[in-house]
Amino acid sequence: MSEPVVAIIVAAGLGTRFGGQTPKQFLRLTGRAVVTVAVEAMAAGGCTHVVVVINEKASEHWSDSGSPIPVFTTFGGSSRQESVRKGIEFVHDHPELRGARVVLIHDAVRPMVPAHVVHSVVKAVDEGAAAVAPYVPVTDTIRRVREDGHGSEVLDRSQLRSIQTPQGFPLDVIVRAHREMADRDVPFTDDVSCVEALGHEVVLVEGSRLAMKITEPTDLTVAKALWKVRRTIGHHSGRRVFRLGRR
Numbered sequence: 348m349s350e351p352v353v354a355i356i357v358a359a360g361l362g363t364r365f366g367g368q369t370p371k372q373f374l375r376l377t378g379r380a381v382v383t384v385a386v387e388a389m390a391a392g393g394c395t396h397v398v399v400v401i402n403e404k405a406s407e408h409w410s411d412s413g414s415p416i417p418v419f420t421t422f423g424g425s426s427r428q429e430s431v432r433k434g435i436e437f438v439h440d441h442p443e444l445r446g447a448r449v450v451l452i453h454d455a456v457r458p459m460v461p462a463h464v465v466h467s468v469v470k471a472v473d474e475g476a477a478a479v480a481p482y483v484p485v486t487d488t489i490r491r492v493r494e495d496g497h498g499s500e501v502l503d504r505s506q507l508r509s510i511q512t513p514q515g516f517p518l519d520v521i522v523r524a525h526r527e528m529a530d531r532d533v534p535f536t537d538d539v540s541c542v543e544a545l546g547h548e549v550v551l552v553e554g555s556r557l558a559m560k561i562t563e564p565t566d567l568t569v570a571k572a573l574w575k576v577r578r579t580i581g582h583h584s585g586r587r588v589f590r591l592g593r594r
């Protein structure tokens with residue numbers, strides 16, 4: 348039997364920026380929950396198993412029925428970093444998962460990531476990378492506000508990238524990185540940064556605008572609209588739609 352490729356989907360957030368009673372990852376994206384669509388995206392990209400990290404307080408919203416690959420569930424923590432750590436420890440301790448060759452960490456709230464992006468991340472880890480993240484170019488002009496509160500300065504956006512998930516790692520590397528950063532109490536907003544702090548290089552692969560993060564209510568409206576046309580993206584004759592799919 349070949350080694351598992353495990354995706355850890357973090358879904359333990361409470362969605363304070365989104366608001367509402369039900370955490371955003373359990374809202375519907377045309378018929379199915381956002382997190383369920385994220386599970387399907389991991390399967391479509393070549394993952395063999397998924398661990399969904401949920402919040403104990405919101406567990407009544409979660410159901411894994413109908414998944415194309417085996418799904419395990421564990422409880423998360425009070426920050427994304429802590430939830431990732433708990434997911435990684437679950438994989439590390441699980442007899443069926445601990446032989447994983449590649450581990451991906453994915454936000455439940457990026458449900459529409461295309462299979463080719465997931466596949467590129469898995470491939471880059473398979474080929475020896477210690478930390479892999481998909482990116483899209485920054486298209487807004489970006490300014491940094493000065494710390495003293497007086498004014499701001501423009502940054503050179505040609506050197507900036509917007510980082511997405513899934514991010515990929517060999518299991519031993521991501522376990523070591525998260526344990527060490529938790530011991531040192533160093534916070535990170537993503538997982539490649541955590542591994543980079545151990546001295547590893549971060550490899551970037553091309554991501555997709557479809558892997559947008561649902562953070563605020565408007566994002567879900569946009570996601571629903573994109574979901575309806577996603578099959579045409581990349582095959583459509585219209586240039587705008589084509590570009591959206593590729594970048």
Ligand SMILES: Nc1ccn([C@@H]2O[C@H](COP(=O)(O)OP(=O)(O)OP(=O)(O)O)[C@@H](O)[C@H]2O)c(=O)n1
Pocket residue numbers: 357358359360361362363364365372400423424425426427428430431453454455456457560561562
């Ligand atoms: N304690 C947490 C916090 C976040 N997440 C997950 O990390 C991903 C990205 O987080 P974010 O978009 O910030 O979600 P929330 O924390 O739910 O949102 P907010 O910051 O607005 O409260 C989401 O899939 C979220 O469920 C998690 O598993 N555990």
Ligand SMILES: C[C@](O)(CO)[C@H](O)COP(=O)(O)O
Pocket residue numbers: 427454509510511512536537538560
């Ligand atoms: C991991 C991430 O999605 C990469 O862009 C992002 O850092 C998560 O940020 P959030 O504030 O926890 O949503």
